[in-house]
Amino acid sequence: MRFLFYALVVSSLFTAPGRVAAQAPLPAPAVRPAGPIDLDAGRLCAAAHVRTAQRTATSSVAHRRKMDRYDVKYYKLDLALENNSLNVAGSVWMRLRVGAQALDSLAFELYKAPAGAPAGAATLLIDSVVVNGRRSPGVRRAGFDATAALAQPAAANSLADARIYYHGTAPSGNSAAIGNGLSTRDSVHLDTYRGAWTFPYNVTWSLSEPFSAHEWFPCKQVLTDKADSSDVWVTTTLPNKVGSNGRLVRTVPLPSNKVRYEWKSRHPIDYYLISVSVAPYVEYVATAHPAGGPAVPIVSYLYNQSYLNYWIPGLVQTPLFLENYSALVGLYPFANEKYGHTMAPIYGGMEHQTMTTQDGFEFTLDAHELFHQWFGDNVTCASWEDIWLNESFASYGEYLSLQAFRPNDARPWMDNAHLWALRGRGTIYVDDTTDVGRIFDYSLTYKKGAAVVHMLRYLLNDDTKFFRALRTYQTQYGGSTARTANLQRIFEAEAGRPLGYFFQQWFRGTGVPLFDGKWNQSGSNFVLRVREIGSQSPFPSFFDTDIDYRLNFTNGTSRTVRLHQGQILENYSFPVAGTVSSVDLDPDQWVLNGTSTVVRDNTLLAARAAAPALLAVYPNPCHDQLQLPATAATAAEVRDATGRLVLRQALAAGQQQLATQRLTPGLYQLRLVGKQGDMFGQARFAKE
Secondary structure, eight states: OEEOOOSOOOGGGGSOGGGOOOOOOOOOOOOOOOOHHHHTTTTTHHHHTTTTOOOOOSSOHHHHHHHTTEEEEEEEEEEEOOTTOOEEEEEEEEEEEEOSSOEEEEEEEOOOOOTTOOTTOOOEEEEEEEETTEEOSOEEEETTEEEEEEEEEEOTTOEEEEEEEEEEEOOOSOOSSSSOSEEEEEEEEEEETTEEEEEEEEEEEEOOTTTTGGGTSOBOOOTTOOBSEEEEEEEEETTOEEEOSSEEEEEEEETTTEEEEEEEEOSOBOGGGOOOEEEOOEEEEEEEOOTTSOOEEEEEEESSHHHHHHHHHHHTTHHHHHHHHHHHHOSOTTTTTOEEEEEOSSSEEEOOTTSEEESOOOHHHHHHHHHHTTBTTTEEESSGGGTHHHHHHHHHHHHHHHHHHOHHHHHHHHHHHHHHHTTOOSOSSOSOTTOHHHHTOIIIIIIIHHHHHHHHHHHHTOHHHHHHHHHHHHHHHTTEEEOHHHHHHHHHHHHTSOOHHHHHHHTSOOSOEEEEEEEEEETTEEEEEEEEEESSSSOOSOOOEEEEEEEEETTSOEEEEEEEEOSSEEEEEEEOSSOEEEEEESTTOOSOOSSOEEEEOTTSOOSOOOOOOBOOOBSSSBSSEEEOOOOSOSEEEEEOTTSOEEEEEEOOTTOOEEEOTTSOSEEEEEEEEOTTSOEEEEEEEEEO
């Protein structure tokens, strides 16, 4: 999902229907340069559109246990919808795989007006539930939880067919991340760098992420239970068109000027990615030709011809994005169906599988939503705790598209991402999945997460390995769900070493490192001393990371060296050919860091730093305790054979024992350090 902020917002967007401005001619299409709006298309709306969406996940714990007794294999929605109403009527067919115990009741979710709601309040009423051809003798509803008794139990490990017939009016209380599960408007807008236009237009659309699918159809809102396939049939009044997932297999003319659109998808799909959009759209079709794969139709439904004419420059770039992504991370996963768009006034985009819902066609918005088809749709986060697996990678898709097609704008995009990431307070890991605003925190979930993806690329230091890791992730988890630990294992295989420290620092940790560097030169010998601290509390003792330093010489040349910051204070010394005039830290913006400096310090000895003293420790090998020599050190740090910090123990004055009982058997490196990170000595020891 991407929230789009347009710089020019006019008051007419928020007026009552009767005060909507008259339609004015739209500006001629123009290829606009990438500027602040394009490079940061979502910078305010992530917060603005979720501020009223604080509702928790719908089902109770007990009801979730009931739903876990079956897996959804297939959804078929057969509904009547119009472009000017939230009324819904029809049925949902769920094909289920019963679990290890026979199923005597069917638990699902469907919106019901809360107790005490006024007469006529929006609600969805259940007409009947039929399971394996037999009508349920009764349905119990408690809030959004619905449980239908089965006339005859469904056998364990069998397939069962459930048909839920219902009707009513969908709620309109801004419960989804943008708007509601189902929304309708009687005017639409275009906000551009040239001006703003608003005019009458009726459109109805769905947006179910994260917990709002139940507001318009009966379902099981569990991320790890993807349906294997889906159908969406919608009956509406001509000249409406209906956009949805998969392929449009046919349209069926019906009496009374009605038509039924029949969409079919045969790919696994999560509940919140099933979608509908209903309006008198005009259609535009383009084609992508990814290397090594079939041609992919790109079917877009736009409000009218004026909108189509205006957005043509944006629409024609989508095939290029799809071809580029296919080359980088694997062929478009839904190539045998389509990709496409439907328009709705959502101030951004929502990555509905195979048919994104968008408000317009800006460069980064298009790139973001399309990359979601791989990261979010083909592979979906298995928990909202790991939403960065969807949003951070989609955000990084913006950067990849800029690198490919607007390379001069890629660095400004990353600079901007870092600025927003530094505003984040908390972890990328979502610690409160009941808070929609926390799930879609723009600084953390989108921008800091994208910076972390960029650092994974830097960590591998090899684009072949980086993109191979992303392809492996798509191959192993395509059509399913994944957790951060799954991604970590794939990157560990490419790195050839454990990366638990990296994910602990950047995914579960808070803050960012700050670097204070001092350098000096004597003849051909260059020395650099770098002290690192964290920017927030609590924070790790330090962020273990490589970082680049660019040495600029007086003759106009430069040299970039990659150095490892393995402790709070690091001393480096190496020969240089030329006179250094200045040093730039992280010149290519790879590592997310706070205000950092590298300045010359003429008092710094320009000689090769002396090796830390070797300490005598015993017993070696040790068991539960290691005896240390007497020093003024205030902490002991222990690293394993991969360089990962596995133990840090504060040392009181005169303390000479290190507790090692929690270490696993193996070889370790010990460092004794002071308050300022200064080294008192080091030693190697073994734990038995």
